[in-house]
Amino acid sequence: MTLQVYRGIPYAMPPVGSLRFMPPVSGAQWQGVRLAQHYPAVCPQRLPDIGNETAAVQRMPRGRLDALRRLLPLLANQSEDCLYLNIYAPTEGESTDGAEWFDRFFHSQFSETIMFI
Known part of the structure; x- marks a missing residue:
C-alpha cells in the first residue's frame, strides 16, 4: 500500500x-496550494536521557530505547507553535x-x- x-x-x-x-482557536485559512x-x-517536552545505554535499558524496554533513538532527531525541534x-x-x-x-x-x-x- x-x-x-x-x-x-x-x-x-x-x-x-x-x-x-487557552482552548485552541481556529487557524487562518490559506489560499491556493x-x-x-x-x-x-513538536510541543515542548522533556526527553529522557538515553546517552548511557546501560542506565537507559534499566529504565525502559530495549524496544522503547531503539524507538527513541530513531525519534530524537524529530523531537529535537520543539516549539509552543506546535x-x-x-x-x-x-x-x-x-x-x-x-x-x-x-x-x-x-x-x-x-x-x-x-x-x-
Missing part, C-alpha cells in the same frame, strides 16, 4: 502570547481495508500518530 503524506497541516493558531493555556512536505515542530497534523491517506484507488492499516501501522511499531480520513 502506498500513502499520500501531508505534513504540518495547521489546525489552530499558535498557542503563544494571549492564546497560551499549501506545500505540506516538512514535519512541524498545533499541526501529519495526515496519512491511502493513494487514490488503493485498498482502505482496516485490517491492513492496523497490521501495517500498529504491528510494525510505526512511531507516529495516524489520523484516518
